[in-house]
Amino acid sequence: xxxxxxxAVIAGNWKMNKTPAEAKELLEGILPLVKDAGCDVIxxxxxVDLQTALEVTRGTNVKIGAxxxxxxxxxxxxxxxxxxxxxxxxxxxxxxxxxxxxxxFGETDVTVQKRVRAALDAGLxxxxxxxxxxxxxxxxITDELVAMQTKIALxxxxxxxxxxxxxxxxxxxxxxxxRTATAQQANEVCAxxxxxxxGLYGKDAADATTVQYGGSMNAGNAAELLAQPDVDGxxxxxxxxxxxxxxxIVSAATEG
Ligand code: 13P
Numbered sequence: 001x002x003x004x005x006x007x008a009v010i011a012g013n014w015k016m017n018k019t020p021a022e023a024k025e026l027l028e029g030i031l032p033l034v035k036d037a038g039c040d041v042i043x044x045x046x047x048v049d050l051q052t053a054l055e056v057t058r059g060t061n062v063k064i065g066a067x068x069x070x071x072x073x074x075x076x077x078x079x080x081x082x083x084x085x086x087x088x089x090x091x092x093x094x095x096x097x098x099x100x101x102x103x104x105f106g107e108t109d110v111t112v113q114k115r116v117r118a119a120l121d122a123g124l125x126x127x128x129x130x131x132x133x134x135x136x137x138x139x140x141i142t143d144e145l146v147a148m149q150t151k152i153a154l155x156x157x158x159x160x161x162x163x164x165x166x167x168x169x170x171x172x173x174x175x176x177x178x179r180t181a182t183a184q185q186a187n188e189v190c191a192x193x194x195x196x197x198x199g200l201y202g203k204d205a206a207d208a209t210t211v212q213y214g215g216s217m218n219a220g221n222a223a224e225l226l227a228q229p230d231v232d233g234x235x236x237x238x239x240x241x242x243x244x245x246x247x248x249i250v251s252a253a254t255e256g
Pocket of ligand 1: 013098125174175176177191214215216217236237238
């Protein structure tokens with residue numbers, strides 16, 4: 001496996017935080033600190049912040065993503081946002097299948113697959129989230145589960161389209177808990193995801209795909225996690241709301 005083949009990607013997932021005015025302030029805090037980043041930097045923000053975020057980051061090295069999208073192009077789906085709506089605004093990335101959507105909003109592997117399909121069809125790059133609950137880790141089924149989530153989500157995705165997919169391994173027990181996977185645990189499962197991709201698409205495609213770790217990654221632990229051979233970046237929740245902390249993670253990825 002050759003880490004040099006793929007670019008590190010640090011993405012913030014702001015979750016349900018920040019009004020448009022607060023988003024502007026946060027991004028204006030982040031931009032000067034990450035302007036020389038040697039990795040890709042993305043901020044995934046609430047739908048209502050997208051317009052502001054796109055305006056504030058125009059001409060900078062920070063790209064903007066949404067946190068979800070629906071699988072239909074349009075229609076009677078009250079409260080939903082389509083992938084086409086996002087690309088029409090200039091959004092380039094979208095998170096799909098975050099565990100909070102799976103846990104609280106009835107997201108299943110099948111709906112994740114449909115959203116991935118729609119996002120790719122619309123021209124977006126997908127940050128696909130997979131990961132196990134603590135009980136599943138304790139049962140010893142993490143590897144099978146994560147491989148299965150990956151395979152179902154990528155059903156129908158071509159090798160060419162895989163170049164617009166980033167996979168984020170996010171163990172649910174590490175999200176927002178301050179309990180991070182060890183660097184070894186993170187690397188093991190990221191390697192399982194890469195082996196799953198190799199089985200589906202071949203080694204070259206797997207080696208070229210960015211696999212991130214997410215779950216309580218912060219300024220203090222990022223360097224060790226990002227130095228692992230199969231960890232190519234991070235999906236950052238809480239620490240992405242703090243410019244100095246987020247910038248430290250970006251620096252660690254540049255070095256990692
Ligand atoms: P925390 O970094 O707050 O644990 O959140 C991780 C996450 O869910 C990113 O998508």
